[in-house]
Amino acid sequence: MASPASDLRAEPDPSVAELLAARAQLRMDPFEGLMLEEVALRTVADALGTPVWVTSAGTLRGRYRQLADALDEAGLDAQLHYAVKANDHLAVLRVLQAEGAGADVVSAGELRRALLAGIAPDRIVFSGVGKSDDELMLALDSSIAQINVESREELDRLSVLADGAGRVARVVLRVNPDVDANTHAKISTGRAGDKFGIAHDEAPGLYALAATLPAIEPIGFAVHIGSQIADPAPFRAAYARVAALVRQVRAAGHAVSTVDCGGGLGIGYRDEPAGSPRALAHAIRLTLGGLGLRLLLEPGRWLAAPAGVLLSRVVRVKRQAEGPPFVVLDCAMNDLLRPSLYDSWHGVVPLSARDAVAPALPVHLVGPVCETGDTLARGRLMPELSCGARVAILDTGAYGSVMSSTYNARPLAAQALVDGARWATIRPRQPVAALWAGESVPDWIAAAGAGTAG
Numbered sequence: 001m002a003s004p005a006s007d008l009r010a011e012p013d014p015s016v017a018e019l020l021a022a023r024a025q026l027r028m029d030p031f032e033g034l035m036l037e038e039v040a041l042r043t044v045a046d047a048l049g050t051p052v053w054v055t056s057a058g059t060l061r062g063r064y065r066q067l068a069d070a071l072d073e074a075g076l077d078a079q080l081h082y083a084v085k086a087n088d089h090l091a092v093l094r095v096l097q098a099e100g101a102g103a104d105v106v107s108a109g110e111l112r113r114a115l116l117a118g119i120a121p122d123r124i125v126f127s128g129v130g131k132s133d134d135e136l137m138l139a140l141d142s143s144i145a146q147i148n149v150e151s152r153e154e155l156d157r158l159s160v161l162a163d164g165a166g167r168v169a170r171v172v173l174r175v176n177p178d179v180d181a182n183t184h185a186k187i188s189t190g191r192a193g194d195k196f197g198i199a200h201d202e203a204p205g206l207y208a209l210a211a212t213l214p215a216i217e218p219i220g221f222a223v224h225i226g227s228q229i230a231d232p233a234p235f236r237a238a239y240a241r242v243a244a245l246v247r248q249v250r251a252a253g254h255a256v257s258t259v260d261c262g263g264g265l266g267i268g269y270r271d272e273p274a275g276s277p278r279a280l281a282h283a284i285r286l287t288l289g290g291l292g293l294r295l296l297l298e299p300g301r302w303l304a305a306p307a308g309v310l311l312s313r314v315v316r317v318k319r320q321a322e323g324p325p326f327v328v329l330d331c332a333m334n335d336l337l338r339p340s341l342y343d344s345w346h347g348v349v350p351l352s353a354r355d356a357v358a359p360a361l362p363v364h365l366v367g368p369v370c371e372t373g374d375t376l377a378r379g380r381l382m383p384e385l386s387c388g389a390r391v392a393i394l395d396t397g398a399y400g401s402v403m404s405s406t407y408n409a410r411p412l413a414a415q416a417l418v419d420g421a422r423w424a425t426i427r428p429r430q431p432v433a434a435l436w437a438g439e440s441v442p443d444w445i446a447a448a449g450a451g452t453a454g
């Protein structure tokens with residue numbers, strides 16, 4: 001049977017000290033244990049129980065500024081539109097809004113969240129291959145900055161809807177540049193054959209067509225080639241293709257004011273190199289600089305992932321006659337889906353300073369859900385943990401809580417926000433009864449079962 005990649009790695013897993021050294025937002029206090037900013041995470045776990053997601057507002061702000069500064073230093077006229085899907089909590093949106101972020105949304109729900117968090121409509125862009133009529137109408141009625149159209153069929157439909165509503169839709173065409181981002185296949189979006197975007201060769205014709213439609217105002221192009229990309233080369237390749245399109249379409253007499261460079265910048269989860277904002281800014285400047293364009297970026301993971309941890313407790317240590325023990329945590333694939341879905345690697349650090357210096361041994365970290373896929377790490381070398389020990393699962397601020405489900409009738413975990421020395425609950429643990437609150441049993445089914453129970 002194939003083993004997850006962590007079983008096969010030659011290099012040892014990074015130590016707790018190495019994981020913390022690479023993350024300025026975290027440190028181990030000898031008395032307080034693991035700290036996120038100035039808050040001892042055990043305090044949050046004591047108060048709210050586990051599992052609990054904890055997000056650092058200071059980290060979100062710091063990373064936003066780092067990315068914005070890199071774009072400024074490269075002399076680019078660029079605006080950041082946070083990809084709401086990475087972490088859509090209102091408090092997260094509000095922190096980023098206060099820093100000046102706009103939003104990239106992909107559903108009516110995300111659009112409404114962004115508006116609720118105070119993000120101005122003219123700082124919101126709407127992406128996605130399958131926007132419904134209701135979603136397109138909401139975008140039009142909200143007068144958002146632009147709709148990123150992904151197909152000719154979508155353009156036709158939007159034209160009809162905008163015309164009927166007496167509105168003009170500002171549109172950018174999302175192009176599929178056929179560039180392989182060399183990332184996980186499930187999060188690669190810019191190869192020919194992926195469902196996203198308009199084929200590069202068809203884009204100029206569609207732009208010209210869009211310009212003839214009375215209710216459509218084409219303003220530019222968008223490109224997003226995938227996620228968790230550290231190497232600037234695929235970004236450069238994709239942006240160069242878009243720059244060529246801009247020149248071609250302008251030469252045909254059309255105005256092009258905007259290029260949306262998408263998201264995708266990766267982080268270092270294990271010991272792989274992190275994506276560099278400066279290298280990304282450089283790739284943009286080399287390709288799209290000097291064209292007099294208004295540029296947009298849609299970062300999600302790079303801003304939010306390192307800002308969050310998931311706290312969990314060991315419920316059982318199950319020893320085997322042979323091989324590493326199973327350390328069973330109280331969080332599972334329903335909370336953090338990424339390891340099950342993408343075999344992704346997340347650092348795990350004990351909350352207690354004493355646990356953190358215990359001798360390192362290989363363990364299988366698993367959750368309680370009834371699937372073998374509910375595995376956080378196999379053969380992970382980490383300090384030995386006993387029952388009741390608590391850990392932080394790192395870099396879970398993006399694509400963490402948002403991808404949770406209630407599988408196995410497990411309520412959604414609580415959420416907290418840390419800001420300097422302060423912290424607050426930002427979502428209580430979902431009560432178990434909320435799981436069936438909206439359910440009903442049809443009369444005839446209920447009647448058929450009456451009297452047979454017990």
Ligand code: LLP
Nearest residue numbers: 083127224227228263264298299300301399
């Ligand atoms: N813009 C568009 C059109 C996108 O589809 C995405 C992400 C982003 C921006 C933000 O990309 P980022 O900067 O976060 O890489 N659930 C997966 C990631 C899915 C990304 C989907 N699209 C994961 O956990 O790795």
